[in-house]
Structures are given as C-alpha cells and as structure tokens.
Amino acid sequence: MRIHFIAIGGSAMHNLALALHHKGYEISGSDDAIFEPSKGRLEAKGLLPGKMGWFPEKVDSKIDAVILGMHAKADNPELLKAQELNLKIYSYPEFLFEQSKYKTRVVIGGSHGKTTITSMILHVLQYHEKEVDYMVGAQLEGFDRMVHLTDHNDFIVLEGDEYLSSPIDRRPKFHLYEPNIALVSGIAWDHINVFPTFQNYLEQFQIFVDGIVKGGSITYNEEDAELANIVEVTENSIRKFPYRTPDYRVENDVTLLDTPEGEMPIEIFGKHNLNNLAGAKWICQQMGVDEADFYEAIASFKGASKRLEKIAESSETVVYKDFAHSPSKVGATTKAVRDQYPNRKLIACLELHTYSSLNAEFLKEYKGTLDAADEALVFYSPEAVKIKRLDEVTSEQISAAFENSRLQVFTNPATFKERLFNLDLSNSALLLMSSGNYGGLDFSEIKNLLD
Template sequence: MKTHFIAIGGSAMHNLAIALKDKGYQVTGSDDAIFEPSKSRLEKKGILPQEMGWFPEKITPDIDAVILGMHAHQDNPELAKAKELGLKIYSYPEFLYEQSKNKTRVVIAGSHGKTTITSMILHVLNFHQKDVDFMVGAQLEGFDCMVKLTQDNDFMVLEGDEYLSSPIDLRSKFLLYQPNIALMSGIAWDHINVFKTFDDYIDQFRKFVASITAGGVLVYNEEDPEVVKVVENAENYFRKIPYKTPEYEISNGKVYLKTEMGDVPLSVFGAHNLLNMEGARHICRQLGIMDEDFYEAIMSFKGASKRLEKVEREDKGTLYKDFAHAPSKVKAAVKAFTEQFKNDKKYGFLELHTYSSLNPAFLEQYDHAMDGLNEAIVFYSEDALKIKRMEPISPEFIKEKFKNENLKVFTNAEDLHAYWNTLDKTDGVYLMMSSGNFGGLDLTK
C-alpha cells in the first residue's frame, strides 16, 4: 500500500509514518518545517523529505491513501492535487480507525490524565509480554515508537484526543474510533479557541460516550461530577465501571499503594497519578490482566515523558518537569508536588503560551492554582501575544486571576533567565510546568 503524508513532521504524524514503514507500506511525505526528534527519526527510516515545502507533483494517481495533518492548511497545494485526482484522504484518527476496525479498540479519553493512563496500560501489557497495537501521545520507556500497527494483534489501545481531526474534518479525533472499551478520566474546559463554551466542550464527551459500540464497556472517574453527568445521561447501552482514588500513604518519601495484597511501592507520586493508575487497572482487567499481575508491573512504571518527569541535573538538584498548562493539570501537579515534598522549599514555574492559557476569560480558571508553593513564578511572552494577535496582559492581571499576591510574573525570557541564574538549584525542589521550554531554558544546568 502506498501512503503519502501531508505534514509528516508532526509529533503524531511522524510516528504513524514510521509505524506504516515498519508494517511494510510505501511511505512518502512533505512538510514546510521538520524539527527534532522527528527529523532524525524519519531520516533513520529513510522517509525524511529531501526538501522542505509542498510539492503537488508528489501526489500521483497510484497513491492509496493521503494522510492529512493538522499542521497543513485547507489551501495546501498537495491537498488540492489529491482532491483533483479523487484520492482517498484520511485524517490521522480516521486512518487509525481503518487500521483497527477489525480489532477490539480501547480508547482512553479525558481532559487530563489520558497520556499517563495509556502509558500505564502499555507498560503493564509490555511487562507481561502481551502484544497489542497502540497509539500514545508521549515517548515511553521500552518503546521505540508512539504508534504500533500489525496485521495480527487482537487489541488496539488508543489515546483519545478531543481536539480536531484535520483542517477539513472538524470532528474531535476520539469520535472516529468507535471504542469497544473506553475510559473517561475527567472533563475540564480546554481548547477554547475551538470550543467556545464549556457546553460545546462537554458535548464532545457526550458524543464520545454515544460512540461506544453496543454492549461495550466504559470505565469512568466517579470523582469528577462532569464525567458522572455525561455517563448518567447516556442513552446507548454499555457496561459502566466507576473508579476512584485508591488508598495510599507516603513513607520516607516513597508512595505505597494500599491493596488487598499488601503495600505496593510505586515509582510515581501524586493523588492524580494514583487515580490514573486505578483507571488503568480496570482497563487492564478488561484485557485479561489480573490485579496481582497489574501491581507487579506497575511498581516499575516511572511515568510518561514530561509528566512529573525527573530531570537529571549536573548539580544533582531535584527538579521535575510536567506538561501541565491547563488549569486542572496545573492544580493536580502542584498538589502532588506539595504533598510529596512537604518539608522542602518548593519552587513552581508555569509558562503560559497556549491560546487558551493567554485568554483573559480563561485565566479565571487558574485561581489558587499555584497555592502551596514557597515561590510561585509565572512566565509568558509579550511577543507571543503579539504574534497571536492577542491583547496585552499585565502582570497585575495575572496575579489577580491566580489569586496569589506573592506570585512573581515575568514577561520576557531574558528577565526569567536572569532570575533563574540567581537560584541555588540544590536548595529546595523545583517543578517546571509548560508545554513549551521557558524561552529556551536549559533545565539540566
């Protein structure tokens, strides 16, 4: 089968391209910019485009599938050529469904926790050598690629994202998967550039639950009132399995899960991670993994990439980075950090740079998000606001919305870096929360 990727360099897209190459497909692609690690990984597989840019001549009648990434625009010349030739054009999730429509599909959804839960499930399955197809949104220890596709595996585990599928398909990605087994971890308004009201956003989850196949299974977080409402109001037939935060204790800096089989020592921390773990356990049960086997495997789970991930520093200082940027994720990460390091001086840094996080209406949701830290720092770039054509935001406004008078606010990278360099990183513990890089800050030094 011959496939062509329009915008092959994306985090998700390049992993799918590699998975198809490994499956034996002919793979070509284009992009106007490709960065690391995508560039090296595509080059290693021999599918890195020779030139950057869009080339309609690459689109030929013998192509079986064109896969369109979100990075491309509706007026993309390669897309126009594919339409002209009448080729089959797939969004990323649409193509994943085509690859898995004869398998049992397990879809992990939610505003937060979905990457971690999917990672936990795959870690446990890999530990017990149970082979499945998968797609996950973070690089995992022990896995070469974030996507795996085979002819023979019976199950496919998919991280279900509520964001749009492609420039020409404005459905949420997870609505295309039609899960046989699903999980919903939580609902907290996000992507407000697309979902203008909270109800618009919740409606995506209503539709997701409605897409569960007849007689399927939904594992859901019973501690989230919005999730509970969606589940209780669902009209289609499926089995409902609730889960909640399990009992645990912290002793000498180590987290122990309280189970019927005794205390289970863990390599991760934070109540939200233990809640995620409980959801993963229930999904693994559906896949034939007994509880004792789940606990045996989960002890060695060290976390998904950039989810409370410990950074090895040259000075041996204690620093964790987290992808948290949405309010619910920031609050969960800060809570976990303050609970784990009760007796240490705690520094928390948050970078605001997504469209939602810089929207004045959305900033209300960050109230008290940084409470419990000894030093709380927020960084956003005034230049980024100009690029996004957004109105200026004052540091005073940020402090007001965070309801934290002691908040330090930096609006350019130079000032942030100067402050960072004054700190002794061996004194205290550091939590760095961003889906960016704090204006190029090197967290290892």
C-alpha cells in the first residue's frame, strides 16, 4: 500500500509511519516543522521530507490512503487536494482500528496513568515473550518504536487518548477503537478547550464504556467514584472487573509490594503507580498471564519515559523528571515523591504549559497540589498565554489558586534557571514536572547541580 502522512512529524504520527514502513508499506509525508527525536528517526529510515511545508503535488490518485495528523489544519492544501481526488482519508485512530479490526483490541483509557499502565502491560508481555501489536504514548526501554503492527498477532494493546482525532473528526480518539478488553484508570477534568464542563468530559467516558464490544470487559479503578458510577449505570452487556490500590509500604527508600508470596521490592513508587499496577495485572490476566508470572515480570519495570524518570542522583540528592501537568497528576506525583523520601527535603518545580493549565478559570483546580513539597516553584511563560490566545494570567492569580504560602512563581526562563541552580540540594529530592522545558532548560545540565 502507498500511504501519505499529512503532519508526519508528530510524536504519534511519525511512529505510525515508521511502523508501516517496517511492515512494508510505501510511505510519504509532509510537515511544516519537524523536531527531534522525530526528525532523526524519520531520516534514518529515509522518510524525512526533503523540504518543510505543504505540497499538494505530493498527493495524487495513486495514493491508497491519507493519514491526517492533529497538527494540520482543516484548510491544509494537501488535505484539500486529497478531498478533491476522493482519496480515503483516515485520522490516526481510524487507521489503527482499520489495522486491528480482526484482532482482540485491548484499550487503556483514563485521564491519568494510561501510558504507564500500557507500558506495564507491554513490559510484562515482552518479559514472557508474548508478541502483540501495540501503540503507546511513550518510548519504552527495549522497544524500537511506540507503534508496532503486524498481520499475524492476535492482540493489539492501544493507549486510549480522549483528545480529538483530527482537524476534520472531532470525536475523541478512544471512541473509535471499539475495545474487546478495556480499562479506565480514573477521571479528572482535562482538555477544557474541547470539553468546557466536567459533565461534558464525563460523557466521553460513558460513550467509551458503552462502546465496548458486547461480551467484552471493563477493568476500572473502583476508588474513583465518578468512574465507578459510569460503569455501574452502563446498560452495555460487558463483564466488570474493579480494582484498587494494593497494600504496600516504603522502607529505606524502597517500595515493598504485598503479594501472595510475600513482600516484593519494586522499582516504581507512589500510590498512583501501585494503583496502575493493580489495573495492569487484571489486563495481563485477561491476556493469559497468570498472577505469579505478572509479579515476576513487573518487579523489573522501571517506568515509562518521562514518568517519574530518575535523571540524576548523588549520595545526598535525587532528581526526578515527570510529564505531570494536569492537577490530578501534579498532586499524585508530588505526594508519591514525598512518601518515597519522607526524610528528605522535597523541592517541587512545575511548569504551567498546556491550554488548560494556563486558563485563569481552570487554575483553581491546582489548589493544594503542591502542598506535599517543602519548597514549590511554578514557572509559566506569559508569551505562551498570548500564543494560546488566552486571557492574561498573573503571578498573583497563580499564587492564589494554589493556596500555598511557600509558592514561588517565575515568568522569566533565566530567572527560573538561576533559582534552580542555586537551590540547596543537601538531603533533598528535586522533582521537575512539565510537558515542556521551562522556556529552554537543558535537562542534561541538571547533573551539574549535584557536582
């Protein structure tokens, strides 16, 4: 097949392009800007566009399908040409469904934890040499790509994002997968530019649960009251498997998980990650991995990339980087590090970077999320607020929203970096939370803090 990607440089899109190239498809693509690591990975396989920009002449009647990325606009010239030629146009999730409609689809959804749970499942399956197709939202140790597609594997494991499918398809991605086996980790209001009310956001998960294939199953975090209610009221004829956080304790900075065979040390930590582990265990069991084999494999799971990733350590200091940006993730991650290192000073740094986090009305959702830290630093860029065409947000508004007297707010990248590099890190844990880079911070320099 000949496939053309419009906006090939995205994290998800370039991985799908690489997966289809590996499968033997003829791939072409365009984008107006491509950054690392996408650029280097596409170039290594000969898939990097020769010039940046949109070129309608690349689109002709010999193309079997066009895959449209979310980064493109509805008036993209290549999209308009494809529509004029009546070519088959897929969104990213539509094409994944097309590739998996004869497989057993395992879909992991939720406002938080879905990447980690998907990663746990894939780690366990790889450990026991069980081959499956997959799509996951982070690069995993031991995996070449974030997307893997074959014609022969029986299962496909899909991370189910609730964000929109494409510029011309406003349905949430996870509505398109029609899972046979589904999991929802929890619901915390997000993407307020698309779902302006919490009720509207909840409805997307109701649609997801109602869309599970009849006779399939939903595995869900019963500690989330809103989620439990959605599962209880569904009229869909599916099996329901609740899970909750397992018993564990922390001793000498090591988390010990309670298992039927006794306590077992594990690499990950934090209540939210132990809750994720419980959900992953249920899914693996439904995929043919028994409980004992799950525990054997999960003991060596170190976490998904950018999810509580240890980036530096000395005898006195440990530094973690985390993708956390939504209120629920920020609160859970900060508390996880607090619980893991109860005898160390905790310094938590947060960048407000996304549309939701920079919205003045949404800021109140962050109340108390950094309270577990001994010292709290928040960075945001007023320029990013302007680019997103949001109302101005002030440092005073941010301080008031967090209701944290220890909070320090920074708007200048140089000033934030100066403060960061002058912190007293003796007997401390430093937590850097962001889906961005604090206005240009080179994370490789962090190790210099420990010298």
